[in-house]
Amino acid sequence: MDILELYIKSFSAIFGLLVGSFLNVVILRVPRNQSIVKPRSSCPKCHKQIKWYENLPLVSYILLRGKCSHCKAKISWRYPLIEALVGLISLLLAPSSLNIEAWLNYIFYFSLACVFLAHFVIDVEHQLLPDKINLFFLIISIPYVLINFPLYHWLVGGLIGFLGPLGVTYFYYKLRGQLGLGGGDIKFFGILGLILGPVGILNNIFMSCMLGSIVGVVMILSKKLDKDVPFAFGPFIIIVASLQIFFPEVVELISPVGL
Ligand SMILES: [Zn+2]
Structure with missing residues (x-):
């Protein structure tokens, strides 16, 4: 694997993780007829708004040990699972050249x-x-x-x-x-x-x-x-x-x- 391919694949995986994070919002809100843009995500239990650094795909779930930083309510494993899955799909589908x-x-x-x-x-x-x-x-x-x-x-x-x-x-x-x-x-x-x-x-x-x-x-x-x-x-x-x-x-x- 050359350096260009390595860059492309890493970028694709990170892009996939971010899209996965957005897909979680879609899955949560679209069937409830809520906007997917506003408001920002909050804890379903204590309603505390989630800060950007608590919302990093996969990383935040691991750092927060799967709990809300405020009320310690458990965060569903579905969120990191979907993020990881979309990251992996993006990685696998991404071409290795700039064609x-x-x-x-x-x-x-x-x-x-x-x-x-x-x-x-x-x-x-x-x-x-x-x-x-x-x-x-x-x-x-x-x-x-x-x-x-x-x-x-x-x-x-x-x-x-x-x-x-x-x-x-x-x-x-x-x-x-x-x-x-x-x-x-x-x-x-x-x-x-x-x-x-x-x-x-x-x-x-x-x-x-x-x-x-x-x-x-x-x-x-x-x-x-x-x-x-x-x-x-x-x-x-x-x-x-x-x-x-x-x-x-x-x-x-x-x-x-x-x-
Ligand atoms: Zn909470």
Whole structure:
């Protein structure tokens, strides 16, 4: 590794840690419809404002030993975990040279990974894929697909991703009188369709439904889940999409048609 690569990788990791810290704010506030800019973060227990040096990703958690400096309330381990994870993702995705095209790809894939992570945690916690995050996802995806894919790929993929799940949800509603998928899931599928294309999105719908059904049945049987309580489906879409986008070799092993 030469010195330039070392600089780039260190910078990318630190940048990722900072974005991870911001992503914690997004995950906490967006589902509650609060601003992600103001006010500054404060301790949820004693409401003391957190100073900038108490808010350094990872470092502050370690120095504060996971407790609020004022009231000693425990800080959730989720914060440093997400910071570390986003730092690692940035490090792994960062190109090792200064090639512009590689960096444009990095911006897209790093943003995509952040969208996946935020959606995942928020959906598990609130059974919701917020519109604001879907809108951000759409905005970063449009230039990427216009540059990288032919019209048919993103147009047909997007239509299948949006109309397929919408149709299924409609029939499910007619049949059972309840919604199978939430509006957030349908919009998310639609945007993913732009990126994955027709075959990829069909694969995703099929595999995430399989995975969700298996996990759902296991959880109902083991009484971890009440079958009348809404069930977060987003994480299954995200797990499958992450495999398709970041680990296509794995998908080829599982799926006969590949990506
Ligand atoms: Zn406190």
